[in-house]
Amino acid sequence: MTPERILIETIGWIGAVTILVAYILLSTGRLGGQSRLYQWMNVVGAACFVLNSGYNGAIPSAALNVVWAGIGLYTLWQVARRGR
Numbered sequence: 001m002t003p004e005r006i007l008i009e010t011i012g013w014i015g016a017v018t019i020l021v022a023y024i025l026l027s028t029g030r031l032g033g034q035s036r037l038y039q040w041m042n043v044v045g046a047a048c049f050v051l052n053s054g055y056n057g058a059i060p061s062a063a064l065n066v067v068w069a070g071i072g073l074y075t076l077w078q079v080a081r082r083g084r
Contacts, residue, residue: 008055015048043072047062 001011022041023030031038046069053062 008052011048012052015045015052017045018048019045034075036076036079038071039076039079043069043076046072 018041020033022038022045025041026038041069046065050062050069051064053059053065
């Protein structure tokens with residue numbers, strides 16, 4: 001396995017763990033769906049999946065995660081607007 005491949009796989013696993021931890025925190029009531037931390041965790045996790053999926057040629061997965069990150073960024077924008 002090349003160093004590049006190891007890096008891409010590590011990024012994918014970081015994305016998976018980040019999204020799973022976000023979901024656990026949401027499900028246990030420690031974070032709300034509108035919290036900035038929850039949304040940023042989803043955006044970062046999805047970005048990691050986009051890199052990993054794109055590298056591996058899994059275009060449907062990469063596309064799904066582009067949309068997932070977009071939803072998170074949109075929600076962050078909405079939360080910021082309400083906070084003003």
